[in-house]
Ligand SMILES: Cc1cc2nc3c(=O)[nH]c(=O)nc-3n(C[C@H](O)[C@H](O)[C@H](O)COP(=O)(O)OP(=O)(O)OC[C@H]3O[C@@H](n4cnc5c(N)ncnc54)[C@H](O)[C@@H]3O)c2cc1C
């Protein structure tokens with residue numbers, strides 16, 4: 001969360017793009033668009049998305065703010081996103097079909113930083129938190145890093161999210177696929193095997209807190225991609241503040257969403273917005 005972070009900057013204002021493809025992946029919805037005017041994002045960055053049609057307005061539609069969604073894949077001006085429908089915004093975005101128009105602002109926030117040369121990366125994700133880790137795995141493998149991917153899901157259906165990464169070890173809450181238990185148990189086993197690593201994590205807040213505590217306890221650096229609720233995405237509303245170890249409150253949309261585990265206050269989750 002340090003101030004001077006190299007990042008890909010978003011062009012000013014929102015732009016309209018066209019959905020170029022959609023696909024179901026188990027319970028998740030994937031969609032792509034051609035973003036000819038935008039710079040290529042890095043893993044961990046996100047976009048504020050809203051459909052151009054039927055996004056609030058009118059007497060029967062709830063007025064929406066755009067929703068923060070991590071970039072899943074990027075290249076050749078194509079962006080892909082993956083959604084888990086949890087409310088009206090993700091429901092509307094999941095209805096988009098090829099040819100539909102989408103309003104987009106981004107890429108926003110900072111991204112992940114690669115490990116020191118030769119140091120292994122351990123990716124530890126949960127649920128829809130697989131999205132930024134999928135792009136991170138591609139980037140790190142292309143740079144020659146050893147990458148270990150550990151992913152946790154609630155059940156077999158949601159474990160379909162493991163397909164966004166290569167060769168992931170899976171844990172499920174109900175034991176229907178892979179390790180029966182928490183993905184952080186896989187993380188502890190990996191650190192017991194070889195603790196010379198950098199951990200990268202994204203997922204539910206409770207999982208991120210468990211990873212933060214492991215990172216501090218074991219002295220292994222970790223970069224956490226926070227998914228604090230966001231209203232604007234560019235620093236104006238202070239709706240996304242998190243508490244840091246030095247007592248400051250920082251906006252996770254511009255000072256994050258990727259933060260060093262050691263920079264978060266021990267009670268960050270209790271006071272998260
Ligand atoms: C940087 C960032 C990246 C994200 N990337 C993705 C992504 O790639 N794919 C994806 O599907 N979602 C992603 N999200 C989460 C998504 O933006 C929120 O869940 C959003 O609120 C969904 O809008 P909605 O209208 O569907 O549901 P809402 O009506 O906003 O929320 C539905 C339910 O989820 C709860 N909720 C909402 N936001 C959060 C949150 N951030 N953490 C915990 N609970 C929450 C609400 O309290 C409510 O119970 C990301 C969020 C952030 C901040």
Ligand code: FES
Pocket residue numbers: 229230231232233234235236237238239240241251252253254
């Ligand atoms: S979402 Fe508005 S300041 Fe971060």
